[in-house]
Amino acid sequence: MDTRITRKHTKTVRSLLLIAVIVMALFASCYYDNEEALYPSYSQTCDTSSVTYSGTIVSIISGNCLSCHSNANAALYGNNIRLEDYADVVARATAIEGSIKHTGSYSPMPKNGAKLKDCSIKQFDIWVRNGMPNNK
Ligand code: HEC
Known part of the structure:
Protein backbone atom coordinates (compact mmCIF):
# COMPACT_ATOMS: atom_id res chain seq x y z
CA MET A 1 0.00 0.00 0.00
CA TYR A 39 -38.12 36.54 21.10
CA PRO A 40 -37.01 39.95 22.36
CA SER A 41 -35.99 39.67 25.99
CA TYR A 42 -38.94 41.73 27.27
CA SER A 43 -41.47 39.23 25.98
CA GLN A 44 -40.04 36.70 28.42
CA THR A 45 -39.47 38.97 31.40
CA CYS A 46 -41.75 42.01 31.04
CA ASP A 47 -44.28 42.02 33.85
CA THR A 48 -47.43 43.53 32.38
CA SER A 49 -49.88 42.06 34.87
CA SER A 50 -48.88 43.65 38.17
CA VAL A 51 -47.92 47.20 37.20
CA THR A 52 -48.18 49.60 40.14
CA TYR A 53 -47.06 53.15 40.87
CA SER A 54 -44.63 52.36 43.71
CA GLY A 55 -43.49 49.05 42.30
CA THR A 56 -43.07 49.89 38.63
CA ILE A 57 -43.46 53.54 37.67
CA VAL A 58 -41.30 54.97 40.44
CA SER A 59 -38.37 52.77 39.50
CA ILE A 60 -38.65 53.63 35.79
CA ILE A 61 -38.69 57.34 36.57
CA SER A 62 -36.05 57.31 39.29
CA GLY A 63 -33.74 55.21 37.14
CA ASN A 64 -34.06 57.33 34.02
CA CYS A 65 -35.48 60.75 34.75
CA LEU A 66 -34.80 62.04 38.26
CA SER A 67 -31.21 62.99 37.50
CA CYS A 68 -32.84 65.99 35.81
CA HIS A 69 -36.46 65.97 37.00
CA SER A 70 -36.16 65.43 40.76
CA ASN A 71 -37.49 68.20 42.99
CA ALA A 72 -33.90 69.22 43.70
CA ASN A 73 -32.55 69.06 40.13
CA ALA A 74 -35.51 70.24 38.06
CA ALA A 75 -34.67 73.93 38.17
CA LEU A 76 -31.10 73.36 37.04
CA TYR A 77 -31.42 70.44 34.60
CA GLY A 78 -35.07 69.64 33.96
CA ASN A 79 -36.63 72.87 32.74
CA ASN A 80 -38.51 73.06 36.09
CA ILE A 81 -40.43 69.90 35.24
CA ARG A 82 -40.73 67.77 38.40
CA LEU A 83 -41.46 64.06 38.20
CA GLU A 84 -40.61 62.96 41.73
CA ASP A 85 -44.06 63.14 43.30
CA TYR A 86 -47.14 61.15 42.31
CA ALA A 87 -49.25 64.27 41.65
CA ASP A 88 -46.59 65.70 39.32
CA VAL A 89 -46.34 62.48 37.33
CA VAL A 90 -50.13 62.31 36.97
CA ALA A 91 -50.31 65.92 35.85
CA ARG A 92 -47.67 65.31 33.17
CA ALA A 93 -48.75 61.82 32.08
CA THR A 94 -49.66 62.75 28.50
CA ALA A 95 -46.41 64.63 27.94
CA ILE A 96 -44.41 61.81 29.54
CA GLU A 97 -46.00 59.29 27.17
CA GLY A 98 -45.20 61.44 24.14
CA SER A 99 -41.67 62.03 25.38
CA ILE A 100 -40.74 58.43 26.14
CA LYS A 101 -42.35 57.12 22.92
CA HIS A 102 -40.73 59.87 20.87
CA THR A 103 -44.07 60.76 19.33
CA GLY A 104 -45.91 64.00 18.64
CA SER A 105 -44.17 67.28 19.19
CA TYR A 106 -42.87 66.32 22.63
CA SER A 107 -39.22 66.59 23.40
CA PRO A 108 -37.76 63.06 23.26
CA MET A 109 -36.78 61.72 26.71
CA PRO A 110 -34.56 60.80 28.43
CA LYS A 111 -32.84 63.88 27.04
CA ASN A 112 -29.60 62.96 25.26
CA GLY A 113 -30.07 59.35 26.38
CA ALA A 114 -31.15 56.05 24.86
CA LYS A 115 -34.86 55.43 24.46
CA LEU A 116 -36.40 53.49 27.35
CA LYS A 117 -36.80 49.73 27.03
CA ASP A 118 -40.00 48.64 25.26
CA CYS A 119 -41.05 46.97 28.50
CA SER A 120 -40.86 50.23 30.49
CA ILE A 121 -42.86 52.13 27.86
CA LYS A 122 -45.47 49.37 27.79
CA GLN A 123 -45.71 49.39 31.60
CA PHE A 124 -46.20 53.16 31.68
CA ASP A 125 -48.98 52.78 29.09
CA ILE A 126 -50.67 50.08 31.15
CA TRP A 127 -50.51 52.22 34.29
CA VAL A 128 -52.10 55.17 32.46
CA ARG A 129 -54.78 52.92 30.98
CA ASN A 130 -55.50 51.57 34.47
CA GLY A 131 -56.32 55.12 35.58
CA MET A 132 -52.93 55.97 37.13
CA PRO A 133 -53.58 54.39 40.54
CA ASN A 134 -51.36 55.49 43.44
CA ASN A 135 -50.79 51.90 44.51
CA LYS A 136 -48.04 49.68 45.86
C1 HEC B 1 -30.38 64.98 31.11
C2 HEC B 1 -31.53 65.58 31.72
C3 HEC B 1 -32.87 64.97 31.48
C4 HEC B 1 -33.26 63.65 31.65
C5 HEC B 1 -32.41 62.47 32.08
C6 HEC B 1 -34.67 63.61 31.36
N1 HEC B 1 -35.12 64.85 31.00
FE1 HEC B 1 -37.00 65.34 30.53
N2 HEC B 1 -36.45 67.23 30.10
C7 HEC B 1 -35.17 67.73 30.27
C8 HEC B 1 -35.14 69.09 29.76
C9 HEC B 1 -33.92 70.01 29.78
C10 HEC B 1 -36.42 69.38 29.29
C11 HEC B 1 -36.92 70.67 28.61
C12 HEC B 1 -37.16 70.42 27.14
C13 HEC B 1 -35.91 70.12 26.39
O1 HEC B 1 -34.87 70.76 26.64
O2 HEC B 1 -35.95 69.23 25.53
C14 HEC B 1 -37.23 68.18 29.53
C15 HEC B 1 -38.56 68.07 29.22
C16 HEC B 1 -39.35 67.01 29.57
C17 HEC B 1 -40.77 66.94 29.36
C18 HEC B 1 -41.63 67.98 28.67
C19 HEC B 1 -41.58 67.65 27.19
C20 HEC B 1 -42.43 68.52 26.32
O3 HEC B 1 -42.13 68.59 25.11
O4 HEC B 1 -43.40 69.07 26.83
C21 HEC B 1 -41.19 65.75 29.84
C22 HEC B 1 -42.62 65.21 29.87
C23 HEC B 1 -40.02 65.06 30.32
N3 HEC B 1 -38.94 65.85 30.15
C24 HEC B 1 -40.06 63.79 30.84
C25 HEC B 1 -38.91 63.05 31.09
C26 HEC B 1 -38.95 61.65 31.41
C27 HEC B 1 -40.20 60.81 31.58
C28 HEC B 1 -37.64 61.27 31.57
C29 HEC B 1 -37.13 59.89 31.87
C30 HEC B 1 -37.61 58.82 31.05
C31 HEC B 1 -36.81 62.44 31.34
N4 HEC B 1 -37.62 63.50 31.03
C32 HEC B 1 -35.43 62.45 31.43
C33 HEC B 1 -34.10 67.07 30.81
C34 HEC B 1 -34.06 65.70 31.06
Missing part, protein backbone atom coordinates in the same frame (compact mmCIF):
# COMPACT_ATOMS: atom_id res chain seq x y z
CA ASP A 2 1.37 3.44 -0.90
CA THR A 3 1.54 5.34 2.39
CA ARG A 4 1.95 8.72 0.65
CA ILE A 5 -1.49 8.51 -0.90
CA THR A 6 -3.00 7.52 2.45
CA ARG A 7 -1.41 10.54 4.17
CA LYS A 8 -2.67 12.88 1.48
CA HIS A 9 -6.09 11.36 1.89
CA THR A 10 -5.98 11.85 5.65
CA LYS A 11 -5.08 15.52 5.17
CA THR A 12 -8.01 16.05 2.82
CA VAL A 13 -10.39 14.45 5.28
CA ARG A 14 -9.03 16.68 8.07
CA SER A 15 -9.49 19.81 5.93
CA LEU A 16 -13.06 18.82 5.10
CA LEU A 17 -13.82 18.23 8.76
CA LEU A 18 -12.40 21.65 9.66
CA ILE A 19 -14.55 23.34 7.01
CA ALA A 20 -17.60 21.47 8.25
CA VAL A 21 -16.96 22.65 11.82
CA ILE A 22 -16.57 26.27 10.68
CA VAL A 23 -19.81 26.12 8.67
CA MET A 24 -21.65 24.63 11.63
CA ALA A 25 -20.33 27.38 13.90
CA LEU A 26 -21.56 30.02 11.48
CA PHE A 27 -25.01 28.46 11.33
CA ALA A 28 -25.13 28.22 15.09
CA SER A 29 -24.46 31.95 15.48
CA CYS A 30 -27.09 32.78 12.84
CA TYR A 31 -29.56 30.67 14.74
CA TYR A 32 -28.89 32.65 17.93
CA ASP A 33 -29.44 35.95 16.08
CA ASN A 34 -32.78 34.74 14.79
CA GLU A 35 -33.86 33.56 18.19
CA GLU A 36 -33.19 36.98 19.68
CA ALA A 37 -35.10 38.68 16.88
CA LEU A 38 -38.04 36.34 17.32
Whole structure:
Protein backbone atom coordinates (compact mmCIF):
# COMPACT_ATOMS: atom_id res chain seq x y z
CA MET A 1 0.00 0.00 0.00
CA ASP A 2 1.37 3.44 -0.90
CA THR A 3 1.54 5.34 2.39
CA ARG A 4 1.95 8.72 0.65
CA ILE A 5 -1.49 8.51 -0.90
CA THR A 6 -3.00 7.52 2.45
CA ARG A 7 -1.41 10.54 4.17
CA LYS A 8 -2.67 12.88 1.48
CA HIS A 9 -6.09 11.36 1.89
CA THR A 10 -5.98 11.85 5.65
CA LYS A 11 -5.08 15.52 5.17
CA THR A 12 -8.01 16.05 2.82
CA VAL A 13 -10.39 14.45 5.28
CA ARG A 14 -9.03 16.68 8.07
CA SER A 15 -9.49 19.81 5.93
CA LEU A 16 -13.06 18.82 5.10
CA LEU A 17 -13.82 18.23 8.76
CA LEU A 18 -12.40 21.65 9.66
CA ILE A 19 -14.55 23.34 7.01
CA ALA A 20 -17.60 21.47 8.25
CA VAL A 21 -16.96 22.65 11.82
CA ILE A 22 -16.57 26.27 10.68
CA VAL A 23 -19.81 26.12 8.67
CA MET A 24 -21.65 24.63 11.63
CA ALA A 25 -20.33 27.38 13.90
CA LEU A 26 -21.56 30.02 11.48
CA PHE A 27 -25.01 28.46 11.33
CA ALA A 28 -25.13 28.22 15.09
CA SER A 29 -24.46 31.95 15.48
CA CYS A 30 -27.09 32.78 12.84
CA TYR A 31 -29.56 30.67 14.74
CA TYR A 32 -28.89 32.65 17.93
CA ASP A 33 -29.44 35.95 16.08
CA ASN A 34 -32.78 34.74 14.79
CA GLU A 35 -33.86 33.56 18.19
CA GLU A 36 -33.19 36.98 19.68
CA ALA A 37 -35.10 38.68 16.88
CA LEU A 38 -38.04 36.34 17.32
CA TYR A 39 -38.12 36.54 21.10
CA PRO A 40 -37.01 39.95 22.36
CA SER A 41 -35.99 39.67 25.99
CA TYR A 42 -38.94 41.73 27.27
CA SER A 43 -41.47 39.23 25.98
CA GLN A 44 -40.04 36.70 28.42
CA THR A 45 -39.47 38.97 31.40
CA CYS A 46 -41.75 42.01 31.04
CA ASP A 47 -44.28 42.02 33.85
CA THR A 48 -47.43 43.53 32.38
CA SER A 49 -49.88 42.06 34.87
CA SER A 50 -48.88 43.65 38.17
CA VAL A 51 -47.92 47.20 37.20
CA THR A 52 -48.18 49.60 40.14
CA TYR A 53 -47.06 53.15 40.87
CA SER A 54 -44.63 52.36 43.71
CA GLY A 55 -43.49 49.05 42.30
CA THR A 56 -43.07 49.89 38.63
CA ILE A 57 -43.46 53.54 37.67
CA VAL A 58 -41.30 54.97 40.44
CA SER A 59 -38.37 52.77 39.50
CA ILE A 60 -38.65 53.63 35.79
CA ILE A 61 -38.69 57.34 36.57
CA SER A 62 -36.05 57.31 39.29
CA GLY A 63 -33.74 55.21 37.14
CA ASN A 64 -34.06 57.33 34.02
CA CYS A 65 -35.48 60.75 34.75
CA LEU A 66 -34.80 62.04 38.26
CA SER A 67 -31.21 62.99 37.50
CA CYS A 68 -32.84 65.99 35.81
CA HIS A 69 -36.46 65.97 37.00
CA SER A 70 -36.16 65.43 40.76
CA ASN A 71 -37.49 68.20 42.99
CA ALA A 72 -33.90 69.22 43.70
CA ASN A 73 -32.55 69.06 40.13
CA ALA A 74 -35.51 70.24 38.06
CA ALA A 75 -34.67 73.93 38.17
CA LEU A 76 -31.10 73.36 37.04
CA TYR A 77 -31.42 70.44 34.60
CA GLY A 78 -35.07 69.64 33.96
CA ASN A 79 -36.63 72.87 32.74
CA ASN A 80 -38.51 73.06 36.09
CA ILE A 81 -40.43 69.90 35.24
CA ARG A 82 -40.73 67.77 38.40
CA LEU A 83 -41.46 64.06 38.20
CA GLU A 84 -40.61 62.96 41.73
CA ASP A 85 -44.06 63.14 43.30
CA TYR A 86 -47.14 61.15 42.31
CA ALA A 87 -49.25 64.27 41.65
CA ASP A 88 -46.59 65.70 39.32
CA VAL A 89 -46.34 62.48 37.33
CA VAL A 90 -50.13 62.31 36.97
CA ALA A 91 -50.31 65.92 35.85
CA ARG A 92 -47.67 65.31 33.17
CA ALA A 93 -48.75 61.82 32.08
CA THR A 94 -49.66 62.75 28.50
CA ALA A 95 -46.41 64.63 27.94
CA ILE A 96 -44.41 61.81 29.54
CA GLU A 97 -46.00 59.29 27.17
CA GLY A 98 -45.20 61.44 24.14
CA SER A 99 -41.67 62.03 25.38
CA ILE A 100 -40.74 58.43 26.14
CA LYS A 101 -42.35 57.12 22.92
CA HIS A 102 -40.73 59.87 20.87
CA THR A 103 -44.07 60.76 19.33
CA GLY A 104 -45.91 64.00 18.64
CA SER A 105 -44.17 67.28 19.19
CA TYR A 106 -42.87 66.32 22.63
CA SER A 107 -39.22 66.59 23.40
CA PRO A 108 -37.76 63.06 23.26
CA MET A 109 -36.78 61.72 26.71
CA PRO A 110 -34.56 60.80 28.43
CA LYS A 111 -32.84 63.88 27.04
CA ASN A 112 -29.60 62.96 25.26
CA GLY A 113 -30.07 59.35 26.38
CA ALA A 114 -31.15 56.05 24.86
CA LYS A 115 -34.86 55.43 24.46
CA LEU A 116 -36.40 53.49 27.35
CA LYS A 117 -36.80 49.73 27.03
CA ASP A 118 -40.00 48.64 25.26
CA CYS A 119 -41.05 46.97 28.50
CA SER A 120 -40.86 50.23 30.49
CA ILE A 121 -42.86 52.13 27.86
CA LYS A 122 -45.47 49.37 27.79
CA GLN A 123 -45.71 49.39 31.60
CA PHE A 124 -46.20 53.16 31.68
CA ASP A 125 -48.98 52.78 29.09
CA ILE A 126 -50.67 50.08 31.15
CA TRP A 127 -50.51 52.22 34.29
CA VAL A 128 -52.10 55.17 32.46
CA ARG A 129 -54.78 52.92 30.98
CA ASN A 130 -55.50 51.57 34.47
CA GLY A 131 -56.32 55.12 35.58
CA MET A 132 -52.93 55.97 37.13
CA PRO A 133 -53.58 54.39 40.54
CA ASN A 134 -51.36 55.49 43.44
CA ASN A 135 -50.79 51.90 44.51
CA LYS A 136 -48.04 49.68 45.86
C1 HEC B 1 -30.38 64.98 31.11
C2 HEC B 1 -31.53 65.58 31.72
C3 HEC B 1 -32.87 64.97 31.48
C4 HEC B 1 -33.26 63.65 31.65
C5 HEC B 1 -32.41 62.47 32.08
C6 HEC B 1 -34.67 63.61 31.36
N1 HEC B 1 -35.12 64.85 31.00
FE1 HEC B 1 -37.00 65.34 30.53
N2 HEC B 1 -36.45 67.23 30.10
C7 HEC B 1 -35.17 67.73 30.27
C8 HEC B 1 -35.14 69.09 29.76
C9 HEC B 1 -33.92 70.01 29.78
C10 HEC B 1 -36.42 69.38 29.29
C11 HEC B 1 -36.92 70.67 28.61
C12 HEC B 1 -37.16 70.42 27.14
C13 HEC B 1 -35.91 70.12 26.39
O1 HEC B 1 -34.87 70.76 26.64
O2 HEC B 1 -35.95 69.23 25.53
C14 HEC B 1 -37.23 68.18 29.53
C15 HEC B 1 -38.56 68.07 29.22
C16 HEC B 1 -39.35 67.01 29.57
C17 HEC B 1 -40.77 66.94 29.36
C18 HEC B 1 -41.63 67.98 28.67
C19 HEC B 1 -41.58 67.65 27.19
C20 HEC B 1 -42.43 68.52 26.32
O3 HEC B 1 -42.13 68.59 25.11
O4 HEC B 1 -43.40 69.07 26.83
C21 HEC B 1 -41.19 65.75 29.84
C22 HEC B 1 -42.62 65.21 29.87
C23 HEC B 1 -40.02 65.06 30.32
N3 HEC B 1 -38.94 65.85 30.15
C24 HEC B 1 -40.06 63.79 30.84
C25 HEC B 1 -38.91 63.05 31.09
C26 HEC B 1 -38.95 61.65 31.41
C27 HEC B 1 -40.20 60.81 31.58
C28 HEC B 1 -37.64 61.27 31.57
C29 HEC B 1 -37.13 59.89 31.87
C30 HEC B 1 -37.61 58.82 31.05
C31 HEC B 1 -36.81 62.44 31.34
N4 HEC B 1 -37.62 63.50 31.03
C32 HEC B 1 -35.43 62.45 31.43
C33 HEC B 1 -34.10 67.07 30.81
C34 HEC B 1 -34.06 65.70 31.06
